[in-house]
Amino acid sequence: MDLRGNFEQNANAMGNKPMHKVLVVDDEEPILELLKYNLEKDGYEVKTAADGMRAIEIARKFIPDLVLLDIMMPKMDGVETCRLIREIPEMQKAFVVFLTARSEEYSEVAAFDVGADDYITKPIKPRALMSRITALFRRETKKVSPASLISIGDLTIDRVSYTIKVRNKEINLPKKEFELLYFLAQNPNKVFSREDLLQNIWGTDVYVLARTVDVHIRKVREKIGEDYITTVKGVGYKFSLS
Amino acid sequence: MDLRGNFEQNANAMGNKPMHKVLVVDDEEPILELLKYNLEKDGYEVKTAADGMRAIEIARKFIPDLVLLDIMMPKMDGVETCRLIREIPEMQKAFVVFLTARSEEYSEVAAFDVGADDYITKPIKPRALMSRITALFRRETKKVSPASLISIGDLTIDRVSYTIKVRNKEINLPKKEFELLYFLAQNPNKVFSREDLLQNIWGTDVYVLARTVDVHIRKVREKIGEDYITTVKGVGYKFSLS
DNA sequence: ATGTTTCTTAACAATTCCTTAATGAACGGC
């Protein structure tokens, strides 16, 4: 069973990679397969369409983050398809990358004019294509974390340098421990159940036992002292000011 | 809590912001048109120039907030044009963004030395360009020209000669290694992901695997010692003072 | 051209971190 299935917004406090959706549009079956195979291997969720009409139908529901679009297609060509896709409100911010045979020299200007973000010439080299797609998503503006510095009493949590300071002593925490402490400290005095913590720090698509939280709590306490995190029996943990 | 939200930069379409003036300089007519069209669609006031001389004439009267400047031009190249533009008193605080063909590899250092704020490789992808311009204007403070000399502890980084000094010993670093160290040292204690580093050092249009960063980190450490660059597992690297 | 340096990738090793499971301790109800 594919556990990745329906979890799009698996972004969480740790900044896990969101899974991106890709729609591939080409009239040649082998190319569809090749691209689908490579994309899925890299962890993208993929749908395919054999012509422009189908592409638009699918785009409306699927709302891909990226459309790979063959320029030369029967019935409706790529540029026209792109224009129509851009008319779908939710598709405004999606990326569109054209696939074009080298010989064609299809007007780049026309392509970019309808809002293409890049174009790639056939024959397609999977590795190169994949790295360019990676680069596309890499450019995405990323969110700014709410507070990069939390200071409570003699404890300082610095998300920029990923370090904490207790009683003027700097300590390096492993990622999960850091995120756990950071998350609790963002809402001082508020109790979170283990499930809450798993959801927010581990993410929705991870299958981890609730007891795992205990172990991390224990390790954080070991490093910063017992005074900051309080156990609320039967409920969960909270960051307590004292 | 899904922290990911839809924070996109749909800034331009509405809102009564001050209208920004843009001067586009390129010797190719189609490119001028493409850029002019897209910029005006986004609400900028645009003027164009086909060569450096004309550019300077226009800049003197028009006083644009942003100059898009092709690096490769007949008669006077972009770098020279930029320097002359910077001599116009009213143009001191304008943004300058270079346009460059991917193949050229025009000296970035030369470009930044004459006061470029960014550079973008052709072929130009209007949507990407527009969002970068939006981002440029959104920045409150104009990027300060980076210091050419950084000194931290017993480490000195000299951007002019591309050399560093550790414990009074001068070392020559290859370009990528130097820029990596330089970039990290500019923001001491700040953790950068491999993606961050790729974007800022390799550029947005280069397709390189993230693990490549590791190898360069390794080489830098080999040369300057293990004490300066710290790994933050699961996150990235940082320059750490200790 | 030729040789040299640098960059990138790939493969494997080393390390750290995460998760689980097992055990013991604390607490409350009966």
Added chain:
DNA sequence: GCCGTTCATTAAGGAATTGTTAAGAAACAT
């Protein structure tokens, strides 16, 4: 006191990330 529940603590295996090396491309210089 006894029992059951819940949490604390520890250790071990496995998973994930990073370190390291080498080899082929690419860029650069001679």
